[in-house]
Amino acid sequence: MFFTRIGNRFVYTLKLDSKEEATELISKTGLFTIPDKKLAIFGDKVTNSQFKFTATKDDEIGYNINISHLSRKIDMQIPKCIKYDASAYTLEGLLIDIDYHPLKPFDVGNFRGNDLVKKNKKDMEYIIKGLWA
Amino acid sequence: MGITNTTQLLEDIDSARYKVIDIASAFTTASPEVRSAAETVSTKILDGLTTFEVMGGKLSPESLYKPLSSELESSEKPSELLKIHSLINEYEQRLTNALNYFDDEIAKETEMTLFQRIVFEFDYIGSLSDNFYDANTALQVALFSQNTKTFCREQIGALKEVLDLMKGDIKMFDTTLEKIWDILRKHFSLAGPLAETSCEKESSAMISGISGAGVTYTIVSGNVSGAGTAGIPGHTVTASCDMASCTEESRTKETSNKVSSIE
Numbered sequence: 001m002f003f004t005r006i007g008n009r010f011v012y013t014l015k016l017d018s019k020e021e022a023t024e025l026i027s028k029t030g031l032f033t034i035p036d037k038k039l040a041i042f043g044d045k046v047t048n049s050q051f052k053f054t055a056t057k058d059d060e061i062g063y064n065i066n067i068s069h070l071s072r073k074i075d076m077q078i079p080k081c082i083k084y085d086a087s088a089y090t091l092e093g094l095l096i097d098i099d100y101h102p103l104k105p106f107d108v109g110n111f112r113g114n115d116l117v118k119k120n121k122k123d124m125e126y127i128i129k130g131l132w133a
Numbered sequence: 134m135g136i137t138n139t140t141q142l143l144e145d146i147d148s149a150r151y152k153v154i155d156i157a158s159a160f161t162t163a164s165p166e167v168r169s170a171a172e173t174v175s176t177k178i179l180d181g182l183t184t185f186e187v188m189g190g191k192l193s194p195e196s197l198y199k200p201l202s203s204e205l206e207s208s209e210k211p212s213e214l215l216k217i218h219s220l221i222n223e224y225e226q227r228l229t230n231a232l233n234y235f236d237d238e239i240a241k242e243t244e245m246t247l248f249q250r251i252v253f254e255f256d257y258i259g260s261l262s263d264n265f266y267d268a269n270t271a272l273q274v275a276l277f278s279q280n281t282k283t284f285c286r287e288q289i290g291a292l293k294e295v296l297d298l299m300k301g302d303i304k305m306f307d308t309t310l311e312k313i314w315d316i317l318r319k320h321f322s323l324a325g326p327l328a329e330t331s332c333e334k335e336s337s338a339m340i341s342g343i344s345g346a347g348v349t350y351t352i353v354s355g356n357v358s359g360a361g362t363a364g365i366p367g368h369t370v371t372a373s374c375d376m377a378s379c380t381e382e383s384r385t386k387e388t389s390n391k392v393s394s395i396e
Contacts, residue, residue, distance in 0.1 A: 001306075002191060004183055060196045104192040105183075109302025109309065115198055115212040123201040 001108040007101035008117055010124045013070055013090040022069035022094045023049050029067070029131045056103065064099035067131075096131075098124055146182055153178050194218045194303075213258055214303055220258075221300045224251040228293045235286060245284050248292070249276050264305035268295075268313045275321035291320040 016022050023046060026032060032051045039046065050068035070093045074086050100120055157175035161168040198212040227248035234240035252273040255261070272295060279288070295313050302309040317323055
């Protein structure tokens with residue numbers, strides 16, 4: 001018996017004040033650069049960037065990576081008597097979304113979810129740290 | 134096959150899988166009377182796709198649980214599952230060596246002696262499933278039964294097969310445990326200390342055969358009674374014997390011994 005698909009997805013958000021801050025942070029990763037000559041075709045500065053790619057490791061593990069500016073709204077209809085605190089909710093910021101997925105089937109008997117998530121969490125921290133190193 | 138080709142192939146299989154599901158559902162919606170036939174056919178196709186996918190190779194636990202960077206590897210405690218996996222790989226090599234040196238008796242037996250440490254290594258790993266511990270106990274009893282004998286090629290092959298089963302299912306489902314027991318039972322004596330004892334109800338037994346490792350006896354006023362557990366769970370034998378009614382000779386050699394219960 002084996003699993004044909006396993007994996008997990010990590011979504012990190014960093015609270016920022018503006019879209020420009022997010023764009024600057026993304027450009028600082030060095031993963032996304034548009035040569036001035038090419039940019040000149042469209043305009044003179046990038047105000048919102050997003051990049052998405054899939055990377056595979058040894059033909060066995062795949063990562064879908066999406067780094068972008070995040071902009072959300074809170075739109076809730078709740079009774080007036082209820083107070084809520086949404087200060088921890090990120091309305092504006094940077095989104096790092098990494099979807100980890102092995103490309104090959106895996107034996108059910110050797111699968112331990114907690115071990116995998118624990119290991120992946122460490123890996124994600126390492127990846128994210130590496131983005132701005 | 135290159136990276137892109139394999140990835141593309143896996144994506145194609147995935148897309149074929151969704152197409153099969155879509156077509157089958159379209160069929161059943163259009164004509165409900167063919168629902169059962171459509172489901173059977175689509176299930177067969179999906180099973181075929183999965184088999185094809187597995188033929189491309191399975192992911193090893195090393196690839197799944199190994200940290201992304203070697204820096205993390207050194208700072209992190211390795212996953213227990215990975216630890217077991219690498220232990221099995223390490224000791225499996227002993228068996229391979231033993232088969233390679235089979236004609237050189239001393240080298241072969243040295244490798245087999247080194248292999249036997251595996252059961253104690255497993256004992257030191259915590260939080261394994263009960264079934265895995267049971268399989269390890271069976272392996273321990275099998276190796277113990279071979280203590281004074283040399284290993285034949287088939288027995289080494291059987292041990293390799295057992296390790297392969299353990300490696301493929303470290304969580305150990307009941308079916309895997311049963312397979313391991315079957316293999317070991319076929320090539321080794323799993324009766325442990327009861328190996329030379331007939332455990333049939335109301336039958337006679339050798340006291341010397343029963344009193345082995347794991348079985349304790351006490352003599353109180355000429356009566357012998359005792360209970361013990363053989364290496365395999367579910368084989369508990371409680372035996373009692375009235376020594377007062379035995380002759381001196383039979384007390385040391387063969388004594389009529391009633392097995393009061395076998396669980």
